[in-house]
Amino acid sequence: MLAVGLLGLILLSVIALFHSLLASTSKSNDMTVATAMAQQRLNELVTQQPSYRATYGQDFPTDVLGQAVYAHDSQSTSTFYSQARPELLKDDGPAFGRTYYLEVQVFWNTPDANQVAANRHQQGAQSVKAGRVVYVPGS
Amino acid sequence: MKRGFSLLELCVSLGILSFVLLGIFGVFELGQSSFHFASLRQGLQSEARVAFYALGNDLRHSSFVTVTTVPRTVSVILPRQESRGNQTLDRDGLCTAGVENWESPGAIDIHSGFPNFDSFVVYYGTSEPEGRLIRQVVRPALVGPYPNAEFSLVNSMHDNPLANSSRVGVTRTLSKRLLSFRARRDNDSRLVVVLLRLRGMGGAKPGTGARADETFELTLKTYPENTYPRV
Numbered sequence: 001m002l003a004v005g006l007l008g009l010i011l012l013s014v015i016a017l018f019h020s021l022l023a024s025t026s027k028s029n030d031m032t033v034a035t036a037m038a039q040q041r042l043n044e045l046v047t048q049q050p051s052y053r054a055t056y057g058q059d060f061p062t063d064v065l066g067q068a069v070y071a072h073d074s075q076s077t078s079t080f081y082s083q084a085r086p087e088l089l090k091d092d093g094p095a096f097g098r099t100y101y102l103e104v105q106v107f108w109n110t111p112d113a114n115q116v117a118a119n120r121h122q123q124g125a126q127s128v129k130a131g132r133v134v135y136v137p138g139s
Numbered sequence: 140m141k142r143g144f145s146l147l148e149l150c151v152s153l154g155i156l157s158f159v160l161l162g163i164f165g166v167f168e169l170g171q172s173s174f175h176f177a178s179l180r181q182g183l184q185s186e187a188r189v190a191f192y193a194l195g196n197d198l199r200h201s202s203f204v205t206v207t208t209v210p211r212t213v214s215v216i217l218p219r220q221e222s223r224g225n226q227t228l229d230r231d232g233l234c235t236a237g238v239e240n241w242e243s244p245g246a247i248d249i250h251s252g253f254p255n256f257d258s259f260v261v262y263y264g265t266s267e268p269e270g271r272l273i274r275q276v277v278r279p280a281l282v283g284p285y286p287n288a289e290f291s292l293v294n295s296m297h298d299n300p301l302a303n304s305s306r307v308g309v310t311r312t313l314s315k316r317l318l319s320f321r322a323r324r325d326n327d328s329r330l331v332v333v334l335l336r337l338r339g340m341g342g343a344k345p346g347t348g349a350r351a352d353e354t355f356e357l358t359l360k361t362y363p364e365n366t367y368p369r370v
Contacts, residue, residue: 007159011166018166018173025177029355032184036191040360047362048328070336070354072180 033071034106038130041082041104059136060086082106097138103131172343179339183355190313191357197260201235202365203329205285208233208322209292215268230264233322234292236285253284263296270317273300276308333359
């Protein structure tokens with residue numbers, strides 16, 4: 001009985017090991033998608049910046065955008081949310097311009113867009129960030 | 140006196156042994172399918188990254204004006220999804236123009252001052268159900284400012300890349316598991332937006348046992364840095 005019990009324990013451990021192997025590849029895929037998305041959003045924000053002042057009344061929009069992406073399973077998509085967070089580093093006045101540290105955070109596996117950067121048991125942080133120092137010239 | 144095993148004892152021990160063996164083989168199968176899925180995911184991811192890097196690099200070094208896209212859809216029956224019938228997928232074409240050697244005296248057209256484009260980097264998805272993403276350098280005999288009268292993106296999108304009638308340079312198959320490839324130029328933002336979706340056929344899904352496929356997609360939004368005037 002003891003031997004069978006030990007064998008059962010070993011089998012359970014092996015199952016858990018394979019389960020975590022799958023979970024890690026799944027997270028790796030999610031992180032690749034999120035990293036690419038953060039970089040793309042950052043590129044978009046930087047290149048489109050001159051048009052934001054007229055549309056949003058601020059240098060960068062900070063609303064949360066959601067995008068459904070096939071990250072692993074063919075049957076279902078995962079929703080990735082991205083949000084820009086501009087941090088004003090230096091304001092040289094309207095004539096000269098402003099310097100920002102622009103950071104984009106992408107997070108996933110959250111029930112809704114308001115629950116930013118969720119952590120999940122055995123998955124760890126489910127968000128990535130990409131940032132860049134951006135100079136916005138004055139008018 | 141030494142006593143042997145009774146038939147009942149033998150039956151019970153064999154029953155226990157078969158349960159143990161069932162468990163061992165079950166875990167073995169689970170391990171095999173987990174490993175298969177893990178390597179499939181990693182494979183798709185690395186193929187997408189390679190294509191993503193190559194595309195991003197070529198697009199960044201080009202100008203928005205000289206980036207051409209051709210929308211193309213194919214109607215295919217995907218392996219293992221026959222019950223869904225024909226599916227319409229994007230297998231677009233995209234091309235950037237370049238100059239092989241900027242130090243050459245003939246690199247710039249002396250009359251117009253524009254570059255004499257002599258090499259075109261073409262990306263396209265082939266039309267087979269399990270598509271391939273091809274990157275090919277095409278060098279037309281006729282060299283001159285953009286657009287090139289001899290080069291045509293549509294005529295460069297062959298399922299057999301070597302069937303191209305123009306002189307071709309390096310041809311690479313970036314992925315053999317292409318599901319869809321969509322490339323668009325956004326005239327307002329001057330960004331080139333590319334959606335790349337790869338599909339790999341997996342075996343039995345661990346836990347459920349159902350056969351499942353994996354799909355992995357990446358979106359690339361690139362601003363061609365040589366665009367003039369800048370936004």
